[in-house]
Amino acid sequence: MEREDPKVQKERRLMLTLLGTSVGFATLSALLVAKDLVPKQSQSPDRLPPQVGDILVHATGHTQGEPISPDALPLGGPFLLAYPMDPKTGVVRSGDPKSTLLVLRLDPKHLAPEVARYADQGVVVYSAVCTHLGCIVSLWHPNLGVMQCPCHGGEYDPYRDQVVAGPPPRPLPLLPVKAEGSKLVVSGTFSGPVGVVG
Template identity: 50%
Template sequence: MSKKTDTTRRAIVGATLGVGLGIGSLSLLAPVISLRPKKVVNPEDEPPKEGDLLVFATGDKTGQEITIDDLPLGGPEVLAYPKDPQSGVVKSGEKNNLVLLIRLDPAELSEEVKQYAADGTVCYSAICTHLGCAVGEWDAQRGLLLCPCHKGLFDPRKGAEVVGGPPPRPLPTLPIKLENGKPVVAGGFTSPPGVLAGTEAAGGSCTI
C-alpha cells in the first residue's frame, strides 16, 4: 500500500469519526434542550386580539361588558380590560392589557384616528409611556387624558399624542369596532404598550 493511499484512507476514517462524534453530541444535547422549561402564557396574560370584548376594569361594574351607552359623549374615559368571548377569561393578569375607552365627536377626530375608531369611540393603552402609571384622569376643561403621577397629557383626538409633561411617546392605539352596540377589539396595538426599554426616566416606576 502506498503512503498516499494510506494517508487518504486515514483522512476518510478521521472525517467519518468526526461526523459520527458530531451527530452523537447533537443527540446527547437534544434531551437537554427538550428539558428546558417552555414559557407558558396564561389566558389572563394574553394580549388583546381581534374579537375580544371589553369589560369594566374598575368600579361597581367591574367585569361587566361595556356597551356604547356606558361611554358618556365627550368623556371622561372608562378603564377596561379585554375579555375572550369564547372562554370568558378577562385578560387582567397583564398590566399592559389595561386600556381606556373614550367617546368623542367623530368630527373632532383626526383622519388617522378615525380608521381605528368606532362611531367616535377610541381605545388607547391606559399605561403611561413615561413610568407605567395608569392614565386614569380626564382634564375636561382642555379635553385631554391625564396621567396623575407626573401630569403627562395626551390628546385623544390626535392619536393620544403627548401635549404636556414627560411621556416620551403617545399612548398606543387599540383598534375597535362596534358589534351589537358593544366596542369590540378589531386588532392588536398599533405599537408596544407600556414603557419601552431605553425610554425609562430615572427614579423608578409607578404602579396602577
C-alpha cells in the same frame, strides 16, 4: 526512528475525521433533543394581549367584569378603565398590565383622521400604559380634554393621539373597536407597541 506506512497514516486520518464528524452529529442531535425537553413558556389566557373578537369589560368598580356599553359612555369623557374579555370562555385578560385600556366616547367630527380610523361612533380605545415609564394613565382633565399619567405628568390628547405635555416619547397606541349592539368588540391590533420601548 521508524517511519509510519503512508497507508496507515491515511487510514488514521480517515478514522479521526469520521470520529470528529460522529461526535459533531451526536452533539447536534443531543442539543436538538434537549431543546424539545425544555418546557416552552406559555401564556395563560388571562395574560394574553387583546384578541380580535374580545369584548371590553369594566376593570374597576361595582360593574367590574361587565361589558361596557357604547351608549353608557359620556360624550367628551371621562374615560373608563377596561380589560378585554374572551366572549367564549369568559376569561378577563387582566393578568398583564399591558391589557389595561382607556375607553372614551368623543365627538367624531373632532377626531383626527388617524384616530377616527380606529374608532366606531366616536368610541376610541387607547392603551393605558404610559410610554414614558409604564405607569397606568389614570387621570382625566375635563377642562383640557386630556388624559394624564400620575407618575410624571405626561399628558395625551385623545382627539389627535399626541403627547401634549411631559416626558412621554410617543403617544399611546390605539386599539380598533367596533360597537356590536350594546358591546364593544376588539377589531384589530394596537396601532403601535404598548408601553416603554427598549
